[in-house]
Structures are given as C-alpha cells and as structure tokens.
Amino acid sequence: MKKPGSDQLYAAPLDEIVSFSFDETVVDVFPDMIKRSVPGYSTLINMAGVLSSQYAQPGSQLYDLGCSLGAVTLSMRRRLTQPDCRLFAVDNSAAMLSRCRQYVSADTVDVPVEFACVDIQHVSIERASVVVLNLTLQFIKPSHRMAMIEKIYAGMLPGGALLLSEKLAFSDEAEARFFTEMHHAFKRSNGYSELEVSQKRAALDNVLVPDTREQHEARLRDVGFNEVRQWFQCLNFVSFVAVK
Numbered sequence: 001m002k003k004p005g006s007d008q009l010y011a012a013p014l015d016e017i018v019s020f021s022f023d024e025t026v027v028d029v030f031p032d033m034i035k036r037s038v039p040g041y042s043t044l045i046n047m048a049g050v051l052s053s054q055y056a057q058p059g060s061q062l063y064d065l066g067c068s069l070g071a072v073t074l075s076m077r078r079r080l081t082q083p084d085c086r087l088f089a090v091d092n093s094a095a096m097l098s099r100c101r102q103y104v105s106a107d108t109v110d111v112p113v114e115f116a117c118v119d120i121q122h123v124s125i126e127r128a129s130v131v132v133l134n135l136t137l138q139f140i141k142p143s144h145r146m147a148m149i150e151k152i153y154a155g156m157l158p159g160g161a162l163l164l165s166e167k168l169a170f171s172d173e174a175e176a177r178f179f180t181e182m183h184h185a186f187k188r189s190n191g192y193s194e195l196e197v198s199q200k201r202a203a204l205d206n207v208l209v210p211d212t213r214e215q216h217e218a219r220l221r222d223v224g225f226n227e228v229r230q231w232f233q234c235l236n237f238v239s240f241v242a243v244k
C-alpha cells in the first residue's frame, strides 16, 4: 500500500511518458521525491539559510526563485537577523506556490514573505542582497540562461550573493557515465526501481537540461560576479556562491 506522500508517480509501467511538469500530481509527493532524488538536498536547504544569513543586508530584498514548496524560503527566513528585509518566493507552478503559501503561513517567524506566481524570467529583481536558484536554472531554456543571470546580477546590491545549485552535465564521457551510474545507484538505494528511474529519466529529457561546471562558472564570471565559489558537491549536484 502507498504511504501518504510517497512518490510512486513512475512506479507502474506507463504507455506514454509525458514530459515532467510541476503540477498537482507532484505537489503531494514533492518532498519525498526531491529527498530521494537529489543527493545532499537537506544540506542544500540548511546551507541556503546559513549562507544567506551571511550575505543579507539591512533593508534589502531576498529572492527564492523556483521556490516549489518553500523549503529555501523557510530556511532563509528562520536564520535572517538583518532588519527590514523582504523575502520573495517565486514559482510559475500555481499548484506548487499554493502549497508553499500554506507552509509559510503555518510557520511562526514574522519576516514578511511575498509570493509571485510568475515565470522567474519576468520577475523584477531589485535591491537584492541574496538570490537563490536552488535546482531551478536547469529548467530554464539554455538560450535564456545568460539573460536570467544578467538580470539577477543587475538587480543585486554590491556584496550581494547568488546561491546557485544545479545538477551537472560532464563533457568527459567517462566522468558523465560514472556520475550517472552513481546517481542511479543513489536513487535505487532510496527505494526507486529500475523502471521508476528510467521512466523518470525519460520524462525529464529536454525538460531538465544540465550545464557543465565550466559553463556555470564562465557565465557567472561573464556577467560580472567577481567571486565565484563552488561550496558543495554530492555526486552530480553542485552549488555555487557568486558574490557581486
């Protein structure tokens, strides 16, 4: 029997694999899905709060772009010590954002959070001390990614930080094979079957399009970030802090 909240979206053989989307069917199982699919996810969430607290500036704005159910928003909010900050939680999935609102309003910290159900490519970024893209840029069309990062940079205060976490691609074939195999082993060790792994992989094809580490670093430097540090890697998942 299915435990409530457990991800079994790809457990049965599907006649047709439809492209993955963050819709109503995903909302209930998302916490289970992401924990079992992204190695180091809980560290990424915890550290988004820790790192953002180091870069938050008084009277500034903090953005969680592609917030899903608000895990990063809540982590940042709980650790924020600077006065007069505003947090923005942005996602273009109405289903995800509606559940995010519920979770944030059930939380007792009183830092204001504003929600926007829009494409992050159309959100305006202003007076930002912290911007987080936690596993979100990989869902933006590759040809639009530079403009997205440029817009973030333009809206950031000097000394502000972009926290960027992504699944990586590898240009070296042997390295790519190693990390793909290890990532699939990670998923199987979390109870996903071979069928679930392969059906999910097909559903994400052309939806989640990863860049290489070199592409990320070059793009961040090209837009003007003067410090770019990779602070985290677990298998093929990495996170950077880029400081303006």
Ligand SMILES: C[S@@+](CC[C@H](N)C(=O)[O-])C[C@H]1O[C@@H](n2cnc3c(N)ncnc32)[C@H](O)[C@@H]1O
Residues within 6 Å of the ligand: 022, 034, 065, 066, 067, 068, 069, 070, 071, 072, 090, 091, 092, 093, 096, 118, 119, 120, 121, 133, 134, 135, 136, 139, 140
């Ligand atoms: C893997 S989830 C992000 C996980 C989340 N940041 C966390 O840490 O739990 C990707 C999210 O990005 C959102 N998303 C994808 N493309 C988007 C876009 N163009 N504009 C806004 N949100 C987008 C999806 O709806 C989804 O909720």
